[in-house]
Each structure stands twice: as C-alpha cells, then as structure tokens.
Amino acid sequence: LSEEDCKALLSLHADVKSYQADEIILKAGVPTTHCAIITSGFVSRVKQLANGARQIVAFHVAGDAVDLQSILFTVTDHILVANNATTLMWVSHEDLLDLHDRYPTLGKALWLDTLADASIFREWTVNVGQRRARERIAHLFLEMGTRFDAIGQLKDDTYELPLSQSRLAEALGLSLVHMNKSLQTLRKEGCLVMRGRSVTLKDRRKLIALSGFDPGYLYLDSDRTKPLTTSKAVFTV
Amino acid sequence: LSEEDCKALLSLHADVKSYQADEIILKAGVPTTHCAIITSGFVSRVKQLANGARQIVAFHVAGDAVDLQSILFTVTDHILVANNATTLMWVSHEDLLDLHDRYPTLGKALWLDTLADASIFREWTVNVGQRRARERIAHLFLEMGTRFDAIGQLKDDTYELPLSQSRLAEALGLSLVHMNKSLQTLRKEGCLVMRGRSVTLKDRRKLIALSGFDPGYLYLDSDRTKPLTTSKAVFTV
DNA sequence: CGATTTGTTGACTAATATCAAACTGTGTGG
DNA sequence: CCACACAGTTTGATATTAGTCAACAAATCG
Numbered sequence: 001l002s003e004e005d006c007k008a009l010l011s012l013h014a015d016v017k018s019y020q021a022d023e024i025i026l027k028a029g030v031p032t033t034h035c036a037i038i039t040s041g042f043v044s045r046v047k048q049l050a051n052g053a054r055q056i057v058a059f060h061v062a063g064d065a066v067d068l069q070s071i072l073f074t075v076t077d078h079i080l081v082a083n084n085a086t087t088l089m090w091v092s093h094e095d096l097l098d099l100h101d102r103y104p105t106l107g108k109a110l111w112l113d114t115l116a117d118a119s120i121f122r123e124w125t126v127n128v129g130q131r132r133a134r135e136r137i138a139h140l141f142l143e144m145g146t147r148f149d150a151i152g153q154l155k156d157d158t159y160e161l162p163l164s165q166s167r168l169a170e171a172l173g174l175s176l177v178h179m180n181k182s183l184q185t186l187r188k189e190g191c192l193v194m195r196g197r198s199v200t201l202k203d204r205r206k207l208i209a210l211s212g213f214d215p216g217y218l219y220l221d222s223d224r225t226k227p228l229t230t231s232k233a234v235f236t237v
Numbered sequence: 238l239s240e241e242d243c244k245a246l247l248s249l250h251a252d253v254k255s256y257q258a259d260e261i262i263l264k265a266g267v268p269t270t271h272c273a274i275i276t277s278g279f280v281s282r283v284k285q286l287a288n289g290a291r292q293i294v295a296f297h298v299a300g301d302a303v304d305l306q307s308i309l310f311t312v313t314d315h316i317l318v319a320n321n322a323t324t325l326m327w328v329s330h331e332d333l334l335d336l337h338d339r340y341p342t343l344g345k346a347l348w349l350d351t352l353a354d355a356s357i358f359r360e361w362t363v364n365v366g367q368r369r370a371r372e373r374i375a376h377l378f379l380e381m382g383t384r385f386d387a388i389g390q391l392k393d394d395t396y397e398l399p400l401s402q403s404r405l406a407e408a409l410g411l412s413l414v415h416m417n418k419s420l421q422t423l424r425k426e427g428c429l430v431m432r433g434r435s436v437t438l439k440d441r442r443k444l445i446a447l448s449g450f451d452p453g454y455l456y457l458d459s460d461r462t463k464p465l466t467t468s469k470a471v472f473t474v
Numbered sequence: 475c476g477a478t479t480t481g482t483t484g485a486c487t488a489a490t491a492t493c494a495a496a497c498t499g500t501g502t503g504g
Numbered sequence: 505c506c507a508c509a510c511a512g513t514t515t516g517a518t519a520t521t522a523g524t525c526a527a528c529a530a531a532t533c534g
Binding site: 174175178 | 522525
C-alpha cells in the first residue's frame with residue numbers, strides 16, 4: 001500500500017528474536033519501548049485478573065504487528081505469549097514514531113493497522129457477549145480460517161491453530177469442560193474437526209449460519225479501507 | 238497536549254448538529270466521510286446481529302471523539318445512537334487526515350485517542366468474558382463513574398447514565414431480567430443505586446473488590462501516555 | 475518407559491435465559 | 505381531572521446453558 005515509504009520502513013534497525021512455544025514475550029506493567037512484527041509463528045495477548053482468571057484478547061499471525069496498540073502508552077497492561085515457535089522483528093517505538101512524523105502515508109498505515117485490530121476487538125466483545133458456546137467457537141474458527149487464508153496458511157479448509165482447548169476456552173470466555181463438549185458437538189454435527197492442533201472447517205455453510213460470521217470486520221479487503229496516499233498538502237511542504 | 242496544533246484543529250470547518258434521545262446518528266453500512274466530537278450528551282455504538290440481538294460495544298461521553306475508529310475505513314460496520322439530547326461537532330475525514338499529515342503531533346493525538354478507545358474495547362471483552370453479572374455491572378458502573386469524573390460530571394459519587402436497564406443489558410451481554418435482578422442485588426448489598434437515570438456509587442471499596450476494577454486501561458492519567466511532541470526530525474523539515 | 479500435559483466423561487450445581495404477567499411511572503388526549 | 509397508552513421495571517416459575525468437581529483416558533515428551 002505504500003511506495004518508497006517501504007524503503008524507509010525497511011531501513012529501520014530491527015532486532016530479530018525467536019521464542020519457543022509458551023514462552024512469555026512480554027510481561028505486564030513493563031515500560032513499552034519496542035513493538036514487533038511476526039515473521040513466523042503465533043502470538044496471544046492475555047489479560048490476567050486478580051482472581052487468576054485469564055482472558056485472551058487477541059491472536060496474532062505471521063505478518064501482524066504486535067503491540068503497536070501500546071506505542072503511545074508508557075506501560076503495557078497485558079501479557080504477550082508465543083503459542084508456537086515464533087520469530088519476531090523488534091523495532092523501537094522511537095524509530096517508528098519518527099517515521100510516522102516524516103512519512104504521513106506510512107503513519108496512516110500504522111494507524112490503520114491498529115484500527116483494524118480494534119475492529120476485531122469489538123467483534124470479540126460481540127462474540128463473547130451475544131453468542132453461546134457453539135456459535136462462539138464457530139465464529140472464532142471461521143475468523144482464524146479467514147486470517148490464515150489471507151497469509152496463505154489455509155489448505156483444504158485446514159489450518160494449524162497452536163492452541164490447547166484450555167487456551168481456546170480463555171479466548172472465548174468458556175470453561176475448559178464446556179469448551180471440550182461444545183467442540184465435540186460441532187464435530188458430531190459435521191461442522192468442524194480439531195485434531196491435535198489442526199483445524200478443518202468441514203461445513204462452512206453450517207458454521208456461517210450458526211455464528212453469523214461476516215469477514216468484513218477483519219478489513220482484509222482493500223475495498224474496505226481508504227487509500228493512504230498522502231494528500232497534496234504534504235507534497236507541497 | 239498539543240501547542241499551536243490546537244489552532245489548526247480549531248480552524249477546521251465543523252458542522253454542529255443536535256440529536257434527540259434514541260435518535261440514530263449513523264446507520265451501518267454507510268460510507269464514512271465525517272467523524273464527530275461530542276459537545277454534550279451521550280452516545281452508544283451498537284453492533285446488530287442477524288438474529289436481532291444487539292451488543293453495545295462502546296459508550297462515549299462529552300469530549301470523546303466518535304467514529305474516529307473508522308476514519309481509515311470506507312464503510313461503517315455499526316450503528317451510532319444518541320442516548321440523550323446530544324450535540325456533535327462534525328469534521329470531515331479529509332480535513333482531519335490532512336491535519337494528520339501536516340501536524341505530526343496532532344496526528345499522534347488522534348491516533349492516541351483511538352488507541353485508548355481500543356484499550357477500553359479489550360477490557361470490555363475481559364468484562365463480558367470473565368466476570369459474572371454482578372461483577373460486570375460493578376465494573377461498568379465504576380468505569381463510567383471514572384469517565385464522568387474526568388469530565389466533571391460526577392458529584393457525590395453520583396452521575397447521570399441515560400440508559401435503560403435493557404440498554405445496559407445489551408452492553409453487558411446479559412438478559413434484561415437478569416440485569417434487573419443483579420442490579421437489585423447490588424442495591425440490597427449497599428454497593429450502588431440506580432434511580433431513574435441517576436447512578437450512585439454507594440460503596441466504592443466493595444465495588445472494586447467485587448469487580449477488580451483498575452482504571453489504568455482508561456489512560457486518563459498522562460503518566461500512562463507518551464508525550465506527543467514531535468521529534469526533532471520534523472522540525473528540520 | 476514413566477511423567478506430564480491434554481483431552482474426555484459423568485454427575486452435580488450454579489448461573490443465566492426465557493416466558494408471561496403484573497406493576498410502576500409518565501405523558502397524552504378527551 | 506380522568507382514562508388510557510406506553511415504556512420501563514419488577515416478579516415468579518421454569519428451562520437451558522454453562523461451571524465445577526473428580527476421575528480417567530489418550531497423547532506427548534523426555
């Protein structure tokens with residue numbers, strides 16, 4: 001979407017770091033200085049409650065920016081966890097904000113990324129607030145299917161979701177047992193199958209009917225986002 | 238937070254418009270061209286499901302930017318409703334994006350606003366996903382208390398929340414009946430009272446203990462956000 | 475191979491939704 | 505001023521959904 005802004009972006013100093021499955025990438029309450037892009041892997045953002053309960057508030061796949069959401073905050077309020085063997089490219093907030101100021105188009109691209117994230121947050125609130133267990137699961141699995149498809153990691157309606165049922169329960173606001181039983185129901189109904197970490201969408205139509213999934217909120221389609229090219233006003237600077 | 242950026246912001250052409258209680262400000266699926274700042278009043282953002290269920294995904298009070306979230310999208314995916322007699326100042330996306338490009342500090346201020354919103358979205362997911370009815374209600378009422386306090390609309394732990402119990406239920410993912418009964422329980426426990434549209438936080442300590450409310454995610458404290466002043470790089474342009 | 479995590483099951487309990495009816499209060503028109 | 509409609513709140517009974525507990529099976533890992 002950008003032009004020679006890309007050059008500027010690529011010229012940034014980036015630290016590449018690898019993480020193992022279940023490794024905590026970032027603790028809560030830490031000063032924020034860098035954010036990352038996922039080269040490969042899968043990352044969860046987790047909010048922990050005083051009573052020990054955990055809510056996963058976002059999943060991130062390869063290509064996603066992680067923690068861009070806190071670029072203008074001083075401290076993190078949630079944890080970042082690698083669910084996979086994951087590689088991140090870290091960039092300092094300072095450098096990124098500097099780019100934002102000098103390349104408005106790039107700045108808007110960063111902004112857009114956080115807005116698309118926020119749209120997903122809103123849909124998750126809807127999912128957890130308005131749908132019951134089976135519908136929630138169907139919706140999440142369709143969302144992840146769509147997102148993996150967008151990065152070429154969907155084959156034959158099958159993708160790798162590196163999450164235990166217990167983690168899925170934390171994302172959907174369900175208990176582990178209920179998560180398990182609802183998954184089995186969906187399996188028996190021929191809607192979807194999860195074997196190990198491999199998810200197969202057996203019957204998209206049924207899943208969509210069940211959950212009311214509509215991928216618009218993911219903003220993967222360029223029709224749904226505005227062109228970011230800088231207005232003339234800036235070219236005259 | 239900004240300096241003579243303010244002048245630029247204030248120089249924008251703004252359309253002032255008033256709305257009645259329950260008036261729909263913006264329908265879903267409409268092309269986005271403008272966003273607004275609330276001069277006075279109270280606004281909800283509502284997502285509607287195919288089955289008719291509704292989830293309120295955000296509340297906005299005086300001073301909040303409304304729909305800045307969709308400034309880089311072409312169409313809205315949710316409804317805006319005035320819950321009150323509300324006055325909005327509409328600014329065109331074009332003008333705003335132009336300012337973003339020319340005044341990086343201002344641009345970051347806009348970005349920050351959307352990021353703080355997003356942080357609230359995340360906490361709402363936690364609220365709906367992890368807390369039960371009474372706790373959810375306590376959390377929401379504390380949040381709104383804190384936000385009204387920040388704009389000087391909290392007096393004696395009392396504020397005006399122009400929402401019926403049915404609307405509150407839509408925000409919290411509860412049925413109307415359960416909302417009503419849980420509210421009564423909180424009332425009997427001496428935690429809070431809602432008479433008409435007036436909410437009084439009777440026992441903050443109890444409410445906080447119950448819900449685990451921590452206002453950090455609201456980012457009302459300037460300690461928690463970064464200074465936005467433009468880096469030197471831009472001054473040299 | 476044992477040890478540990480993850481998945482599965484059944485019995486039971488608690489939370490929440492649904493339904494239907496009644497009971498406010500408030501404003502309107504006669 | 506009363507009768508009425510209307511929206512919001514409250515109530516009780518009941519059904520459904522989801523959570524908890526405890527045990528066990530299956531898969532995974534060193």
